[in-house]
Amino acid sequence: MKAQILGLINFATGGRNYGRQHDVMIMTVVLAFGVVAWTQWVHASVLEVHHESSGGRLFHLVRDGSLTLLPAFLAVVGGLSIAARLARRRSTRDTLVPNSVAIAALFGVLLVPLVAAHSVVDGVLGGDGGLGTIRTPPGAGYLVAGAGGLESATGFWGQLGHGARDALVAMPVALVLVLVTSSVIAWRVLEREGVIRASTSTTSPGSPVVAAVATSGITKRELLTYSGGGAAALALSSTGLIVLSTRQAHAAEASPATPWLSENIELFMNDGIINMIEGVPVYFWGWGFRSGGVDESEALNTPGPVLWTHHGDTITLQISNNLSEDHSFFIEGVVDSGVIAPGATREVSFPAPSPGTYLYQDGLNRPVNRTLGLNGVLIVVPSDGSLVAHPDLDSEYWTFVTQWVWIFNEIDPDYNARAQAGLPIDPDEFVRNFLPRYFTLNGRMGSVASHEESAPETVIHAQLDHAALIRVVNAGVAMHAPHFHGNHVFPLVHNAVVPDTIMWKDTLRLMPEDRIDVFLPYAIPPNAVHFPPPEEGSAFLRELHQREMEGRWPMHCHVEMSQIAAGGLYPQGLLTDWKMEL
Amino acid sequence: MSGRDDRDDRDDEDGSDDGHGGGGGAGGHDDFTNPLFFWETTPVEGSPETPGKVAPDKAFEMKFFSRDLEMPDGREIEFWGFEDRLNRVEEDVIRPSSLIRVTEGDIVHVTLEPSKRQHTIHLHGIEIDTHNDGVGHTSFEVTGSYTYQFRAGAPFRPMEGGQLQTRGAGTYFYHCHVNTTLHFQMGMYGGLIIDPVEGPGTAFHKGPEYEPEQERAWGCGDVDPVWHELGHAAGMKGGDAGLHDFNPVYFDISGKFQEMKNGRTDADAVIEDPTIAAEGDVGGLPILIRYANTSYTRQRVTFHGIADGNMAVEIIASDGRPFDNQAPNFATPVQVDGSMDVATAERYDFMVTPLRKGTSLVTIESLHWISGERLGVVQTTVTGI
Structure with a gap:
């Protein structure tokens, strides 16, 4: 555990030791809810699959975000650990990008079984998350014969396929979230110290988002x-x-x-x-x-x-x-x-x-x-x-x-x-x-x-x-x-x-x-x-x-x-x- | 809870002691390949409670009956049906069963009292919760009594501008949904009419007016005498009861049979009974004919007065839904200009406007559901005076 926390501290500060455990938690929460919100948006707006009322969506977000906290935490801690090892081997001090990549990648891998399990969760809790009275107007969503492509794919491979696709959709945004959050954390820490490092603002959130859209850019026709x-x-x-x-x-x-x-x-x-x-x-x-x-x-x-x-x-x-x-x-x-x-x-x-x-x-x-x-x-x-x-x-x-x-x-x-x-x-x-x-x-x-x-x-x-x-x-x-x-x-x-x-x-x-x-x-x-x-x-x-x-x-x-x-x-x-x- | 042990062994309906007695076969509720699946899993209940029962605005008590009726060729045929014991509008009802007539907005109670073997009442066209739908295999069959509860009228949206938006005035019917193939043919059906809040004389809310004295309900049915010898549960637990083989001989409009000639309906005869034939003042209010195909044939309806120029006929509603051009129902009245074919259980409300004095025939031919062969005909008149 100590190594992981040290890794986080490295990560958050670019090598300076200002360790704060709650930074791990902030990162975890941002990652979990940010990615869930993003995938929901993709499903709703690009794939036009889950059409729910705003209340239903909010419930869905809270529920799924909470369920995603554990894998997000594991991804943050594990990602930092991996990155720390790599960093030691390569003895580089710029840990921000490799850390973020490691976290995002690990999170993506952990998401695959999670998405697969999501349909089970939906089945148990109900798509409306028990709110019940919130119903959607007709005219939205797409299912054919009750089975809409990957959304309703069944069987192990079907679930795995769905999981892999959603993980691919999620990974770029996870990367952005980690980069931005770590930058903010680092900025905050350094600002408090009176040291502003220009190099923390190297990320360009635009490009990964574009990449994510490209990844998920399934046209209606497809x-x-x-x-x-x-x-x-x-x-x-x-x-x-x-x-x-x-x-x-x-x-x-x-x-x-x-x-x-x-x-x-x-x-x-x-x-x-x-x-x-x-x-x-x-x-x-x-x-x-x-x-x-x-x-x-x-x-x-x-x-x-x-x-x-x-x-x-x-x-x-x-x-x-x-x-x-x-x-x-x-x-x-x-x-x-x-x-x-x-x-x-x-x-x-x-x-x-x-x-x-x-x-x-x-x-x-x-x-x-x-x-x-x-x-x-x-x-x-x-x-x-x-x-x-x-x-x-x-x-x-x-x-x-x-x-x-x-x-x-x-x-x-x-x-x-x-x-x-x-x-x-x-x-x-x-x-x-x-x-x-x-x-x-x-x-x-x-x-x-x-x-x-x-x-x-x-x-x-x-x-x-x-x-x-x-x-x-x-x-x-x-x-x-x-x-x-x-x-x-x-x-x-x-x-x-x-x-x-x-x-x-x-x-x-x-x-x-x-x-x-x-x-x-x-x-x-x-x-x-x-x-x-x-x-x-x-x-x-x-x-x-x-x-x-x-x-x-x-x-x-x-x-x-x-x-x-x-x-x-x-x-x-x-x-x-x-x-x-x- | 399951009433399979409640079976009533009185057997005057069929002379056998058949009842759902399978008591769950080898596969029970999960073996869908079991040919006796429905026989073994359809619940037969005594007198279940109506969930959420509230005080009714109108109530009916439908008692099972079995009565003989003489056919035009002199043959006595057994019919089954429902007689309303509460309102007693008509004594010794045979065919069709007692009418249910209510007004939009009414809470309606229809209490079934099978009294002998199990039956149900399915209110055909009434959109209702499963518990009150009267389908044995999705709810239960009844041996004691059960009160079917519904609200008349069909608001597509519950409220609009603070007012109940009613859309369900029109022509329906009800029937037993147990071994339906046989029980419906045995005559276990009757009319169900929902009047708009304006009352009889208006077809539907804000709809066209008609002459209430000249409103007619034509349930056009058919009878295969061979089937009327069968027992209540014929074929239900296996064995070939011949219920796929229907050969109707007698044809009627609401219990008034077409005369026979050489073993077939006489195409020259006319049903002149005043409850069937209609007449209307030229220039007065039109005639409303609530027509339902209660046969197992395709019916071809021809108003000969249209071609003669004696009358204009418009379809103003079908299956209890007005052609009132209100979203999402954009149907508008359809002018009838020739014969039209109608399938079993469809209803059409014809608004007939006499254009000049004179009597015109209305012919309803029953065509075989596969070959299209003409099996029989009923005929009555509409007169302009």
């Missing part, structure tokens, strides 16, 4: 890329499987490294068996994919991966037909690959159409091949990356915070069996006699589709007033009537066009191949006499369900046959929940 990648990864890895297995869903965790999918994506038309909820095996067509180092080319996903792109970008896809009959890649009004023969690979390249949600499908034998599994969704976001579904919408009202994709489909196993046997299926006969026994939302049914553990990309969750955009797509052949409990919704965009009249609905009409971009306001349910409800009610539901249920509402199709699996098992059909963090 952020969108990361976010889209995260969402697509989620969709890629977990939307697909009709397999009703939580284990499989858990195994399919998002890879934060998944790239923007408008580039270099390969799709593979595959087939295989998927078990229905009561265990009945059914043959399906579906999609494998390979992109950005992720090789799922043998997989069977239905619906296929969600493709995200910007309006104006060019999308290039390699599509391989691994099946034993002709198929194609088709988006109504956008692209048609033409016939892709068995074993063939076709490249399709097309400019992204106007912003909106599109259904990609096998265009042959419509709607048969699509309904048997060869479907998926392409999402085109505005070229400026704004958080509004369509440029024709007023951003004052229709800016969302999170966005989600819901793909509806239904299954009549008799036709799947005919496809497996290689028998022809007449599309007119198909539509006339189709009698579905299973109904899926993002490839999942009932209890699997309505729990975040088994359907993290489907069960919507957000804070009060953080509006969600839900891109609802009907890949099947039945009319659906999605009905929202808890909040009315605004169907903003219908088949990539903003309608003349935007209504305020609790039930929508979703015809086959329809895509409706729905705005869920996440408003306080206005008919509740108390909201949040009295604790005794919430506790009652919690005890009944062994989980938090208050603030949780279903979305289900109101054509009630769709709520059934295998002729019964209500409600193991087309439904999910949306959840408000109270």
